[in-house]
Amino acid sequence: MPALPDSSEIFDVVIIGAGVVGCAMARRFALDGARVLVLEKAAEVLDGASKANSAILHTGFDAPPGSVEQKCIADGYREYLEIRESLGLPLLKTGAMVLAWDEAQLAQLLVLVAKAHKNGVADVAMLTRAEILVQEPHLSESVKGGFVVPGEYLIDPWASAHAYILQAMANGAELRRNCEVLSGRFDGVWRLNTSQGAVRAKQVINCAGLYGDVIDQRLLGSSDFKIKPRKGQFVVFDKPASKLARAVILPVPTKTTKGVVIFRTIFGNIAVGPTAEEQESRTDASTEAETLKELRRKGIEMLPGLADYEVTTTYAGLRPATEHHDYQISQRAAQNYITVGGIRSTGLSAALGVARHVAGLNARAGFSGKPLKKPVCPAPDRLSNYHPRDWESAGHGGIICHCELVTKREILAALNGPMPPTTLQGLKRRTRVCMGRCQGFYCTGPLATLTQGRLDPAIGEPDE
Amino acid sequence: MNSLSCNIAIVGGGTAGLALATELKRLGVEGVTVLERAPEAGGVPRHCGHYPFGLREFKRLFKGPDYARKLVKNARVAGVDIRTDTTVTRLHPNARLSLNTPEGDYELQAQRVVLCTGVRESSRAQRFIGGQRPMGVLATGALQSMVFLNQKRPFRRPVILGTELVSFSAIMTCRHMGMRPQAMLEANSRVTVRQIMRPFPALKGVPIRFNAQNIRIIGDKTVKAVEYGDATGQRHRIEADGVIISGQFRPESALLHASHLAVDAGTGGPSIDQYGRASDPSYFCTGNLLRPVETSSWCWHEAVETAGRIVQDLAAPIGGAESIALCAADPAIKFALPQRLVKSEAPGAMKQMQLRLAQPASGYLSAISGGQTLWGDFIESRPERRILAPLSPLLKPTLTAPVEMRFLGR
Ligand SMILES: Cc1cc2nc3c(=O)[nH]c(=O)nc-3n(C[C@H](O)[C@H](O)[C@H](O)COP(=O)(O)OP(=O)(O)OC[C@H]3O[C@@H](n4cnc5c(N)ncnc54)[C@H](O)[C@@H]3O)c2cc1C
Ligand SMILES: Cc1cc2nc3c(=O)[nH]c(=O)nc-3n(C[C@H](O)[C@H](O)[C@H](O)COP(=O)(O)OP(=O)(O)OC[C@H]3O[C@@H](n4cnc5c(N)ncnc54)[C@H](O)[C@@H]3O)c2cc1C
Numbered sequence: 001m002p003a004l005p006d007s008s009e010i011f012d013v014v015i016i017g018a019g020v021v022g023c024a025m026a027r028r029f030a031l032d033g034a035r036v037l038v039l040e041k042a043a044e045v046l047d048g049a050s051k052a053n054s055a056i057l058h059t060g061f062d063a064p065p066g067s068v069e070q071k072c073i074a075d076g077y078r079e080y081l082e083i084r085e086s087l088g089l090p091l092l093k094t095g096a097m098v099l100a101w102d103e104a105q106l107a108q109l110l111v112l113v114a115k116a117h118k119n120g121v122a123d124v125a126m127l128t129r130a131e132i133l134v135q136e137p138h139l140s141e142s143v144k145g146g147f148v149v150p151g152e153y154l155i156d157p158w159a160s161a162h163a164y165i166l167q168a169m170a171n172g173a174e175l176r177r178n179c180e181v182l183s184g185r186f187d188g189v190w191r192l193n194t195s196q197g198a199v200r201a202k203q204v205i206n207c208a209g210l211y212g213d214v215i216d217q218r219l220l221g222s223s224d225f226k227i228k229p230r231k232g233q234f235v236v237f238d239k240p241a242s243k244l245a246r247a248v249i250l251p252v253p254t255k256t257t258k259g260v261v262i263f264r265t266i267f268g269n270i271a272v273g274p275t276a277e278e279q280e281s282r283t284d285a286s287t288e289a290e291t292l293k294e295l296r297r298k299g300i301e302m303l304p305g306l307a308d309y310e311v312t313t314t315y316a317g318l319r320p321a322t323e324h325h326d327y328q329i330s331q332r333a334a335q336n337y338i339t340v341g342g343i344r345s346t347g348l349s350a351a352l353g354v355a356r357h358v359a360g361l362n363a364r365a366g367f368s369g370k371p372l373k374k375p376v377c378p379a380p381d382r383l384s385n386y387h388p389r390d391w392e393s394a395g396h397g398g399i400i401c402h403c404e405l406v407t408k409r410e411i412l413a414a415l416n417g418p419m420p421p422t423t424l425q426g427l428k429r430r431t432r433v434c435m436g437r438c439q440g441f442y443c444t445g446p447l448a449t450l451t452q453g454r455l456d457p458a459i460g461e462p463d464e
Numbered sequence: 465m466n467s468l469s470c471n472i473a474i475v476g477g478g479t480a481g482l483a484l485a486t487e488l489k490r491l492g493v494e495g496v497t498v499l500e501r502a503p504e505a506g507g508v509p510r511h512c513g514h515y516p517f518g519l520r521e522f523k524r525l526f527k528g529p530d531y532a533r534k535l536v537k538n539a540r541v542a543g544v545d546i547r548t549d550t551t552v553t554r555l556h557p558n559a560r561l562s563l564n565t566p567e568g569d570y571e572l573q574a575q576r577v578v579l580c581t582g583v584r585e586s587s588r589a590q591r592f593i594g595g596q597r598p599m600g601v602l603a604t605g606a607l608q609s610m611v612f613l614n615q616k617r618p619f620r621r622p623v624i625l626g627t628e629l630v631s632f633s634a635i636m637t638c639r640h641m642g643m644r645p646q647a648m649l650e651a652n653s654r655v656t657v658r659q660i661m662r663p664f665p666a667l668k669g670v671p672i673r674f675n676a677q678n679i680r681i682i683g684d685k686t687v688k689a690v691e692y693g694d695a696t697g698q699r700h701r702i703e704a705d706g707v708i709i710s711g712q713f714r715p716e717s718a719l720l721h722a723s724h725l726a727v728d729a730g731t732g733g734p735s736i737d738q739y740g741r742a743s744d745p746s747y748f749c750t751g752n753l754l755r756p757v758e759t760s761s762w763c764w765h766e767a768v769e770t771a772g773r774i775v776q777d778l779a780a781p782i783g784g785a786e787s788i789a790l791c792a793a794d795p796a797i798k799f800a801l802p803q804r805l806v807k808s809e810a811p812g813a814m815k816q817m818q819l820r821l822a823q824p825a826s827g828y829l830s831a832i833s834g835g836q837t838l839w840g841d842f843i844e845s846r847p848e849r850r851i852l853a854p855l856s857p858l859l860k861p862t863l864t865a866p867v868e869m870r871f872l873g874r
């Protein structure tokens with residue numbers, strides 16, 4: 001048994017939850033000079049809402065004007081573009097088109113464009129049907145009209161969050177995985193009881209995503225909101241199909257959802273989704289055969305060429321939505337406690353902005369360190385299909401996953417890195433093994449040997 | 465970037481690639497190189513740790529791994545240059561390839577390229593199998609590779625989806641490491657393999673559940689159960705700790721899809737002519753890449769014949785710029801192979817076309833061009849059984865309209 005961590009230290013900030021929001025929060029506070037501890041109940045980071053999304057870096061053009069969400073998306077978007085090169089994070093400048101497929105939708109376009117302009121996204125502009133079909137020649141002829149959002153981009157949803165937490169760690173933050181916050185009490189200092197013992201902190205930030213309300217209840221006795229998980233299912237098509245669309249194809253949104261989107265992924269595929277299905281469970285991200293078939297059908301309706309390509313994978317994610325129409329960020333100054341809840345369907349884009357917003361709420365007085373002048377930048381996961389990959393440079397030790405061209409060197413680097421994966425899921429997110437068209441047909445065997453003793457559960461038990 | 469050259473570059477060192485290379489050497493061809501992305505050549509048989517392999521081609525019964533070793537040894541002895549850990553990453557026009565190895569990238573210029581990249585089983589996603597996404601959901605191929613090449617047991621009580629031949633290999637593979645399949649689930653009302661195999665799972669104590677619809681996988685981190693509906697719509701649950709997604713093969717055609725070569729929607733493999741050439745005639749194709757799926761022994765013979773055509777083509781080019789399409793013009797026909805008939809007198813062309821039906825059926829199969837029936841016969845078949853039809857009636861120099869294969873069910 002490893003010794004329990006020293007509980008005498010009082011951390012400046014304890015962050016509960018290592019989703020993309022918690023990771024960005026840890027980075028912000030570590031760079032601001034705080035002594036940061038991140039507690040994550042899962043065996044891996046990004047195991048909640050941040051596990052599965054559309055990976056679009058939104059401009060916030062359609063966010064409610066004046067909302068916290070809109071401000072955080074705009075700030076997060078800006079900061080991502082500022083820091084991404086120093087962190088080695090990829091960006092695919094696709095732009096997006098919001099398309100109308102019937103008269104009712106057509107009538108809404110101008111309202112949406114006006115809203116975008118109000119949100120400061122000034123380059124949003126109407127397109128004629130002819131212009132749309134010139135720019136996206138594979139679209140169905142039945143498109144009626146639309147507008148372009150040039151600034152909507154694609155990013156790597158996992159590498160970005162990994163980079164945030166790794167930068168935090170490289171600059172002094174600590175991460176404890178398999179560490180669930182169970183209860184706590186504040187008497188000038190926070191004392192949290194976790195599944196790995198007690199932890200003390202001056203300040204607590206609840207970034208528990210799908211459990212945001214539960215953490216508030218555990219620590220404060222009540223919560224101002226209730227999480228209403230909203231599931232989104234996706235169908236991902238094989239890489240050659242990605243030539244069928246350049247821009248992200250967005251529908252005219254409804255009140256509850258942005259609707260079914262067609263988007264390329266930075267890994268080289270093209271996907272259709274998500275659905276928006278309210279459910280009770282905070283963990284069950286099941287897919288349903290009928291829904292997946294319907295998504296494929298909808299995709300083909302908009303982009304008929306998709307019919308010729310095979311499906312690579314299907315997945316689902318859970319949005320931490322609430323009964324409210326905005327993020328639920330609130331501060332209890334008397335208790336040195338901040339809730340960052342209900343970061344529903346735009347958290348990947350907004351995470352850096354949310355962290356900035358929270359850092360602004362928090363009086364910086366009392367941090368143990370000073371803001372870092374030259375923060376360390378960790379080595380990122382380089383998984384973009386549109387940028388140089390590891391297999392392209394010599395000495396990679398052999399290709400293990402042939403569909404995604406993942407090398408032995410890459411897998412070992414992840415396994416021996418500063419935040420080694422402890423589950424196959426975690427290894428997939430860091431390297432893309434088993435995530436290609438064969439879904440492990442060729443690489444599961446070699447991978448079982450390469451990862452022996454490193455993953456729990458293991459890919460297979462040795463046969464004695 | 466380093467440049468290399470060879471005479472014949474063979475992509476894939478499985479049954480087909482190795483048999484072809486060995487035969488080319490036997491026929492006196494110099495400069496035959498096999499490019500294999502795995503650390504060892506041998507292909508799929510390397511991890512099929514069971515019989516029966518080799519009976520027709522070597523007149524002896526082998527287990528897969530021994531058969532693979534024999535293929536590799538024969539090729540080496542014949543003087544074939546086998547490059548392992550060498551992935552072909554791109555196909556370029558006129559027999560030029562991009563290669564990746566642990567030491568770096570290469571460009572390889574050959575006189576002819578032969579694609580022999582084989583087949584794999586389709587995945588859970590391709591079948592839209594719903595439910596949660598725990599680990600422990602494997603294709604038979606992945607299971608075999610774990611068991612026979614990596615000595616690892618992924619689970620102990622799996623459910624097997626499918627009742628193809630390979631599904632029975634899955635049972636044998638399980639037995640090898642003491643895994644006990646809990647059931648086989650079959651979407652149809654009868655097993656997919658020939659009826660003679662039918663008592664086999666019962667003998668091994670594995671129940672078959674027919675008409676299993678809307679299968680869902682349950683389990684968060686690892687598999688806990690598999691649920692399915694029966695013919696009456698009633699749901700059932702089988703406790704299990706793994707799922708084997710077997711069969712429903714498809715060509716490993718990733719390279720093709722990203723290349724200049726034409727792909728056939730029916731087979732999922734390359735569109736070829738009666739000499740086995742792709743739409744770029746410097747590329748030949750053989751083995752299971754051509755279609756799902758034949759036995760290793762079939763692939764071996766097909767490859768040996770292809771070698772003869774390549775030798776022919778090197779000596780006196782097959783030519784045939786003009787061609788007409790041969791197509792499965794009926795939804796009842798899953799695919800027809802070859803997909804093009806070129807006008808060439810060169811010897812060595814395939815004697816027969818290969819077809820499969822989409823559903824079990826009996827009826828009249830015919831070849832029609834411009835309203836004229838060139839050939840026809842009564843057949844009875846099932847999707848997993850090959851149908852062979854003669855090509856010679858279709859090879860008339862006067863034909864100009866595409867040859868359409870039609871099927872009239874009884
Ligand atoms: C289908 C779908 C599509 C989306 N598309 C996009 C998109 O294209 N662009 C975009 O910007 N956003 C998108 N999003 C939104 C984005 O994914 C979410 O907003 C974001 O992931 C929320 O992150 P989070 O950190 O708040 O929550 P989470 O990722 O859920 O993180 C919370 C963490 O807290 C941990 N935790 C919970 N309880 C405890 C406890 N007691 N102790 C310790 N740890 C605990 C959890 O294990 C979890 O890791 C999408 C979301 C979905 C579901
Ligand atoms: C799981 C499974 C079980 C089977 N069981 C049996 C059985 O019991 N009996 C039987 O007779 N038949 C069986 N078959 C069918 C048959 O044995 C195989 O399909 C046979 O090996 C076909 O030979 P092949 O050369 O066409 O393909 P393969 O043997 O699959 O060889 C293809 C080779 O190409 C290589 N390759 C692919 N892409 C590249 C690239 N880009 N660069 C370099 N190399 C590449 C692969 O690594 C592989 O070694 C089985 C097939 C499968 C998939």
